[in-house]
Amino acid sequence: AKKTGIPIIIIGHITKDGMIAGPKTLEHLVDAVLYLEGDANNFYRLLRGTKNRFGSIDEIGVFEMTAAGMKEVQNPSVALLEDASDSAGAAIAAVMEGNRPLLVEIQALTSPTSFGYPNRRAVGFDQNRLSLLLAVLARRAKINLANTDVYLNIIGGIKIDDPGADLAVAAAIISSALDKTIGAKTVFLGEVGLSGEVRRTKALEKRLEEAAKIGVKKAAGPKLKTLTRSKIAYVEILNMSDLVNFIKSN
Secondary structure, three states: OOOOOOOOOOOOOEOOOOOEOOOOHHHHHOOEEEEEEOOOOOOEEEEEEEEEOOOOOOOEEEEEEEOOEEEEOOOHHHHHOOOOOOOOOEEEEEEEEOOEEEEEEEEEEEEEOOOOOOOEEEEOEOHHHHHHHHHHHHHHOOOOOOOEEEEEEEOOOOOEOOHHHHHHHHHHHHHHHHOOOOOOOEEEOOEEOOOOEEEOOOOHHHHHHHHHHOOOOEEEEOOOOOOOOOOOEEEEOOEHHHHHHHHHHO
16 A cells, blocks of 8 residues: 555454454554444444544544435534424533534433333443433432333434533433423533532533534533633533422523
8 A cells, every 4th residue: 555555445343342353453554443333223424533643533524324325414413403302301412522512412211110120221322321320310319210211312323422411411311300391402511420510521612612503592511610702691500409400490
């Protein structure tokens, strides 16, 4: 490839954990390793780099699968929120994919348990993280879901591993449990600690700017050190009790 200037694409086997199979020789050999995430049931595909010898890996590409092949999505946040729900159990999260802010809809459904042990299911979100947030809600917000099935879904087939989505997940669960609508014009951002406190996340201002850009009117998140430059109404949520009160009064 170096002699001829012709790029070579090597396709390797992926294990069940999503890693390149076999020794790391293949990964060390190439200049770039790219993962195309998504499945046949979802419209969108995420192109994510895990190695780039000549640049940053903090960028992602968002593509839509069409009859003519994959087409770039110019504004993923608008596309993902195009059919955002106004029903109870839906909340908007501002997350970071690399250094790119992305707004996604999170939907939660709570239902009385039919059998002895409640179900906890999450699609696009870490199952262990969901269990942790449910424990925090039970202890710090008095939202008891011990006899309730909880289902969580990230709309659009997006997989989230950003702690900044914690507050939106908690808001969606509380909204469903209380049967209170939040609305698609409010975005949540912030990490939830074990004490129920809401913590700051990286690139907070960048997330708010992305929300304001697509027409979101209100944001709820951790205490700001300085006033936000974004033209968006900001509500400080310090703990889970504040979050419950915010949803009840919304």
